[in-house]
Amino acid sequence: MEPTTVAPETEAVPLTEVVTTTAAPVPTGLSEFDRAMGGGFVPGSVTLLGGEPGIGKSTLTLQVAAGMARREGRVLLVGAEESAAQVRLRAERLGALVDGVWLAGDADLDTVVAHLDRVGPDLLVVDSIQTVHDPAVTGVPGSTAQVRACAHRLVGEARRRGTTTVLVGHVTKDGSLAGPKVLEHVVDTVVELTGDRHHALRLLRVAKHRFGPTDELGLFEMVADGMRPVEDPGRLFLADRAPDVAGSAVLPAMEGHRPLVVELQSLVVRATTHHPRRSSQGVDPRRLALLLAVLERRVGLELGALDVYVTAVGGVQITEPGADLPLALAVTSALTGRRLGSETVACGEVGLGGEVRQVAHLERRLQEARRLGFTRAVLPESGPEGPPGMEVIRVRTLAEAVEATGLLGTPERAA
Ligand code: TYD
Ligand code: MG
Numbered sequence: 001m002e003p004t005t006v007a008p009e010t011e012a013v014p015l016t017e018v019v020t021t022t023a024a025p026v027p028t029g030l031s032e033f034d035r036a037m038g039g040g041f042v043p044g045s046v047t048l049l050g051g052e053p054g055i056g057k058s059t060l061t062l063q064v065a066a067g068m069a070r071r072e073g074r075v076l077l078v079g080a081e082e083s084a085a086q087v088r089l090r091a092e093r094l095g096a097l098v099d100g101v102w103l104a105g106d107a108d109l110d111t112v113v114a115h116l117d118r119v120g121p122d123l124l125v126v127d128s129i130q131t132v133h134d135p136a137v138t139g140v141p142g143s144t145a146q147v148r149a150c151a152h153r154l155v156g157e158a159r160r161r162g163t164t165t166v167l168v169g170h171v172t173k174d175g176s177l178a179g180p181k182v183l184e185h186v187v188d189t190v191v192e193l194t195g196d197r198h199h200a201l202r203l204l205r206v207a208k209h210r211f212g213p214t215d216e217l218g219l220f221e222m223v224a225d226g227m228r229p230v231e232d233p234g235r236l237f238l239a240d241r242a243p244d245v246a247g248s249a250v251l252p253a254m255e256g257h258r259p260l261v262v263e264l265q266s267l268v269v270r271a272t273t274h275h276p277r278r279s280s281q282g283v284d285p286r287r288l289a290l291l292l293a294v295l296e297r298r299v300g301l302e303l304g305a306l307d308v309y310v311t312a313v314g315g316v317q318i319t320e321p322g323a324d325l326p327l328a329l330a331v332t333s334a335l336t337g338r339r340l341g342s343e344t345v346a347c348g349e350v351g352l353g354g355e356v357r358q359v360a361h362l363e364r365r366l367q368e369a370r371r372l373g374f375t376r377a378v379l380p381e382s383g384p385e386g387p388p389g390m391e392v393i394r395v396r397t398l399a400e401a402v403e404a405t406g407l408l409g410t411p412e413r414a415a
Contacts, residue, residue, distance in 0.1 A: 025212065026164075029067035032219055032229035033060070036191065036204045038212025041068075041123070044162040045211060046155050048129075048183050050171045051193035056202055056220075057168050058082070059094065060193060060227050061125045064166070066096035068123045074100050076119045079127035079168075080107035094226040107141060109134040109150050116157060126154060127168040129183070144182055151183045184208060195222070196282075199315025201236070202227060203255070215256040234372055237262045237314040243342050247334030249326035250345045250374065252365035253318060259361075259368035261345070263313040264323065266330040268306045276305060282312030283327060284319060291328045291350060298354025299399045301335060308334075321349035322359035325378065328398055332407045340405055345369045346378035354398045356380045366390055378405060 025039035034040045041047070051057045058081070065075040077087065084103050091097040104115045109132055116124065126132060130142035132150045139145040151167060158165040167187065184190050188210040195202040204218035219236075220227040230236060238261060242248070247266045252259060264283070271277065280288045288310055295301045308331060312318045325348035333340050340346075347365055349357040358380045366377055370387045377386055378393045378401055386392040395401040402408055 026068075026071075026073075028064045029070060030060075030063055030227075030229065031231060033064055033067075033204065036206055036216045036218030037189070038206075038209060038216060041164045042188070042211040043122075043164055044158060045188040046158050046165045046167065046186075047189040047191060048167050048169055048187040049191050049193065050169045052172075052197075053170050054197060055193050055195055056222050056227055057170075057193055058127055059090070059222070060204075060220075061127055061166060061168060062087070062091055062096050063094055063226055065101050065123065065125055066091065066094070066098045069098045069100035072100070073122040074102070074119060075123045075125065076102045076104065076115060076121035077125045077127065078104045078106065078112050078115065078132070079125075080105055080131040081127060093224075096226070107131050107133055109153055113153070113157060116161065116163065121163060123164045123166070124154075124158070125166045125168070129154075129167040129169050148182050151186055155186050194317070196315030201230075201315050203316075205256070217256040217258050219258075233258070233260050236260075237316060238372070241313075241342070244339050246337045246339050247330055248342075249330040249333065249340050250369075251318065251323050251326040252345050252347055252369040252374075252377075253316075253320060253322065254361050254365060259365050260316070261369055261372055261374075262316055262318060264318070264326050264330045265311050265313060266327070266334040267309045268303070268331065268334045269309075271305050271307045276303075277307040277309070279307075279309045280311070282315070282317050283310050283323065287324065288327070290352070291324060291331065294350055294352060294354050294398060295328055295331060298397065299332070299402055301332060303331075303335070306335070320359070321357075322347045322365075324348060324350035325356055325398070325401060329378070329401060329405060329407065332402050336407055336409065338407045338409060340407065341376065343374055344376040344378065344405070345374045346401070348378070348380040348383075348395075348401075350398050356395050356397060356401060358382050366392075 023043045025042050027034045027040035069075050102119045133141040133146050134149045137145055137149040190208040192205050200221040202220040202222055206214050206216050219230040219233055221230055249264050251262050253262050292303050326346040329346050349359055363384050366386050370390045376391045381394045381396045383394055393404050
């Protein structure tokens with residue numbers, strides 16, 4: 001028998017001749033949202049917005065919806081989580097009660113699609129994807145099968161109609177986008193809203209972006225009338241700082257491309273049990289344990305019989321390695337009662353050998369620290385020159401850093 005060849009239904013095209021059609025992003029008018037998204041919504045794109053319950057997803061999406069409606073866009077808000085009256089009251093409070101925003105409380109997928117036909121929105125917000133259900137699929141709303149089926153259908157509708165779509169998804173406490181996690185590959189953009197519920201700060205991070213930069217960050221403060229963009233975080237994390245207290249060190253951190261200057265604090269006290277406490281807020285406890293071990297072995301501090309507390313001030317989570325050096329200095333300062341000085345910042349990764357290593361974007365970090373009035377920086381040996389007015393202390397090891405900053409020796413006063 002002759003081998004048969006099948007004529008392809010579509011022709012392959014040379015890569016160089018592919019036409020790019022990605023439209024420019026449309027700003028929503030909410031500055032920090034647009035910044036995080038790389039300018040706004042790419043028309044027809046699908047975004048998954050994840051975050052813990054109560055973190056501010058509905059507030060943010062309502063503000064974004066109002067922003068789009070003010071710019072002549074039609075918006076359809078779908079969701080069974082809150083009643084229409086509740087949404088209206090909230091919109092009034094947020095100053096987000098504008099023409100062009102439509103509400104539907106239905107949770108049935110076919111009805112949602114029918115509303116899409118009727119309203120013909122430019123932007124569809126589904127809050128949340130866990131409340132919608134597809135009658136053709138078994139399982140309760142929020143189950144993986146339902147979330148997946150509903151999202152697939154809505155993404156299909158978005159593509160077919162060119163409707164920009166936001167799917168809101170609740171993330172479970174352990175940090176995984178439990179239900180919504182399964183959606184990450186079907187959407188174009190994944191953004192996550194995080195923060196500490198006891199603090200006003202909210203961070204909007206872009207984890208995946210098919211049409212724009214990732215690593216962008218939007219900053220907001222949750223206030224009485226909604227999410228207020230924080231365009232200059234400058235002293236946000238330094239407010240109410242106790243001047244010159246032992247146990248404090250300042251880190252010029254980077255969140256994506258954005259410098260954030262954050263205070264790290266430590267307190268050490270005599271342990272009251274045989275198992276000394278190691279307590280950390282906003283700092284990875286494993287990183288703290290490692291640094292304490294390095295301080296013991298490479299610097300010779302005795303921490304074994306002490307409770308150690310550390311916090312990153314302001315409800316921010318610091319995960320970057322550059323925090324090692326200031327954290328170790330804060331603990332040392334808390335132990336010896338000698339102060340680092342309120343004009344000093346420190347940044348560097350600490351290795352198990354006690355060596356201090358380079359981290360990225362040191363120049364940018366130092367510029368921001370200098371802008372905020374800091375005049376001294378403790379850095380890895382390979383660190384850059386500081387900006388004018390900034391003295392740089394370069395160190396090879398943590399022991400050198402402790403020495404150079406004068407943290408060892410007798411306390412200046414009781415810590
Ligand atoms: P919400 O947007 O409902 O969170 P999510 O949709 O992520 O579950 O916001 C929840 C909390 O935010 C609520 O407990 C009260 C607070 N909040 C404010 O502080 N200011 C406001 O203007 C609004 C609307 C809410
Ligand atoms: Mg909500």
